Amino acid sequence: MLIGPDMARASRTSAVIGGGIAGITAALGLAEAGDRVHLFEKGAQFGGKIAETDVDGIVIPTGPDNFLARRTEVFDLAAELGLDDRLISPSAGSARIYRDGRLHPLPPNVLGVPATTELSGTGLISETGSRRAAEDLTAGDDRTSRDESVGSLIRRRLGDEVLEYLVDPLLGGINAGDSDRLSLESGTPQLAQLRTMNPSLITAAKMTLDDRPPNPGPVFSSIDGGIARLIDRAVARLTDLGVTIHLDTEASIERHDDGWSVSSHRVDKVVIATPAFVAADLVRGFAPALSGELSGIYYSSVGVTIFVLPPNTLSIDPSISGVLVPRACGFTVTAISFASHKWPRMAGDDRQILRVSVGRRTDARWRQLPDDALIELVRAEVSDILGQVIPPGPTSVALWPQSLPQYDVDHADRIIRIERHTSQFDGLSFVGAWLHGLGLPACVASGRSAARTSP
Ligand SMILES: Cc1cc2nc3c(=O)[nH]c(=O)nc-3n(C[C@H](O)[C@H](O)[C@H](O)COP(=O)(O)OP(=O)(O)OC[C@H]3O[C@@H](n4cnc5c(N)ncnc54)[C@H](O)[C@@H]3O)c2cc1C
Numbered sequence: 002m003l004i005g006p007d008m009a010r011a012s013r014t015s016a017v018i019g020g021g022i023a024g025i026t027a028a029l030g031l032a033e034a035g036d037r038v039h040l041f042e043k044g045a046q047f048g049g050k051i052a053e054t055d056v057d058g059i060v061i062p063t064g065p066d067n068f069l070a071r072r073t074e075v076f077d078l079a080a081e082l083g084l085d086d087r088l089i090s091p092s093a094g095s096a097r098i099y100r101d102g103r104l105h106p107l108p109p110n111v112l113g114v115p116a117t118t119e120l121s122g123t124g125l126i127s128e129t130g131s132r133r134a135a136e137d138l139t140a141g142d143d144r145t146s147r148d149e150s151v152g153s154l155i156r157r158r159l160g161d162e163v164l165e166y167l168v169d170p171l172l173g174g175i176n177a178g179d180s181d182r183l184s185l186e187s188g189t190p191q192l193a194q195l196r197t198m199n200p201s202l203i204t205a206a207k208m209t210l211d212d213r214p215p216n217p218g219p220v221f222s223s224i225d226g227g228i229a230r231l232i233d234r235a236v237a238r239l240t241d242l243g244v245t246i247h248l249d250t251e252a253s254i255e256r257h258d259d260g261w262s263v264s265s266h267r268v269d270k271v272v273i274a275t276p277a278f279v280a281a282d283l284v285r286g287f288a289p290a291l292s293g294e295l296s297g298i299y300y301s302s303v304g305v306t307i308f309v310l311p312p313n314t315l316s317i318d319p320s321i322s323g324v325l326v327p328r329a330c331g332f333t334v335t336a337i338s339f340a341s342h343k344w345p346r347m348a349g350d351d352r353q354i355l356r357v358s359v360g361r362r363t364d365a366r367w368r369q370l371p372d373d374a375l376i377e378l379v380r381a382e383v384s385d386i387l388g389q390v391i392p393p394g395p396t397s398v399a400l401w402p403q404s405l406p407q408y409d410v411d412h413a414d415r416i417i418r419i420e421r422h423t424s425q426f427d428g429l430s431f432v433g434a435w436l437h438g439l440g441l442p443a444c445v446a447s448g449r450s451a452a453r454t455s456p
Contacts, residue, residue, distance in 0.1 A: 015270040016041065016263035017451070018252040018283065021049025022441060023433040024274030025235045026078065026448025031272070032242035034452045039245045039266050041252035048232040050404060050434075051441075056309050056397045059347065061340065061354060063305050063399035065228055065441055067091060067221035072442035074449070075231075079224065082234035087226065090219035093322040093342035098170055099386050100125055104324055109210055112191050113168030114159070116206035130162030134203070142200035150410050151189055152181035158202050170325035174336045176439060177301040177405045179362045187416075188408035190438075223344065228441070256287040261428060270428040272451045276300065277406060277435040284429075291422035294415055298435050300403035302368060303335075303360035306379045307397040312351040315389050317342070326386060333359045333367045334382045355391070357383055362407060372398040406435035 013036050017028040020042030028040045050064040068075045070090070079085050097104035105125035109116040118138065120131040137158045151172065155164040169180045172189065186193050198205040224230050239246065247264070254271060255262040261271045273280045281295035323338040338356040341348035348354050357379050359367045367375055375398055380391045416436060423429055432447040 019274030027451035030452030057395035133160035
């Protein structure tokens with residue numbers, strides 16, 4: 002016999018809106034805890050940004066292709082779904098940064114913050130830039146408890162050149178953002194952590210690298226066959242758990258005195274797992290102030306172009322995983338990923354696969370281009386950057402408009418305000434990439450939190 006909270010739990014019905022990784026993990030957690038769950042997804046399939054495409058017989062991810070290995074959440078989910086024997090690490094892990102017609106190795110660094118003052122050797126940073134960065138070692142302690150942008154911190158301590166040719170390309174490759182607006186605290190907790198260690202960023206980066214074990218293991222992991230396999234398994238598990246699945250359903254919400262309706266289904270609890278600007282539309286009718294806060298979160302748009310080339314078309318050291326392209330170089334391309342170096346089994350027949358990213362917060366020029374014009378622009382730019390011609394061949398374009406939430410300097414305060422507004426509505430909660438980190442581990446953690454929030 003069920004009594005007390007367990008009885009309430011057994012009779013609770015929940016709706017999850019959004020079938021990306023955060024919504025799916027939220028639905029899993031709620032169903033495993035005993036809720037009757039409805040999962041609503043606007044598209045024809047689950048996964049959200051976790052998507053793939055077939056280019057000339059090769060299945061290639063168009064969204065995430067790996068996740069941070071130092072967090073445990075995706076590993077735990079993979080284990081729960083029986084995928085732990087399919088975890089893989091990239092075969093190539095060494096990136097280059099483009100500048101002045103050459104590809105430069107990175108100095109030892111933590112998210113682009115150098116752990117050395119020897120910066121001019123590779124040509125990535127000039128002698129002047131290197132001397133400016135070294136001032137960090139003797140500049141006074143300017144730490145405060147106030148948040149600031151990554152750009153303002155790095156420009157002040159290490160100079161413009163280190164920001165523009167090291168830190169910004171690395172961060173831009175992750176979130177397509179603008180370092181001069183990106184919050185140190187909410188957007189780059191690893192840099193915020195450096196800040197607490199020592200007044201000098203170079204010293205803190207060196208301390209961090211010195212503390213690492215000699216063979217720390219790969220920084221990233223993935224799933225053999227693609228991250229989308231996580232979604233397939235999770236959806237199968239949701240079906241086993243009796244979750245009612247609504248695909249091709251753009252959900253809407255109505256509030257009642259004693260609960261909610263989601264697309265005409267009466268429920269006790271609603272978990273919104275959509276991008277923040279969609280969440281803003283969903284709640285506008287009953288929570289205009291909350292909606293206003295949600296719509297203030299800016300999203301960058303990106304595109305991923307894919308080139309499948311015959312074996313040995315490009316002569317690139319196979320240990321190189323990709324090339325980051327600083328904004329200051331003026332290209333539309335932001336990063337080139339040598340997917341077949343990272344995941345050789347993807348190109349089982351030795352063909353070379355490039356995944357080339359375009360788009361950042363400060364560059365929307367490419368968004369007006371038709372797909373074939375975008376491919377030609379990217380082909381020309383990549384040929385220029387690599388100094389080798391990319392011949393015509395199978396290609397693909399995936400556009401991701403408004404896809405990467407930007408953690409601006411006021412982000413933490415905005416999230417506190419959003420949580421305060423949300424607490425006025427029993428049974429309403431949010432999960433997803435815009436809350437506490439946009440990487441897959443953070444999204445899984447966010448989804449998991451849905452089953453813990455009450456009621
Ligand atoms: C190109 C690209 C590359 C990336 N690479 C990486 C990477 O390598 N590693 C990494 O860790 N992260 C990466 N990310 C980030 C990561 O993929 C995302 O932050 C994460 O997948 C977002 O998950 P989510 O569930 O919060 O949102 P989403 O995946 O956006 O899911 C939200 C879902 O809600 C649905 N929806 C919207 N409105 C409604 C409605 N009204 N009713 C029902 N459903 C609705 C949408 O269709 C969508 O399926 C990348 C992102 C992009 C765009």
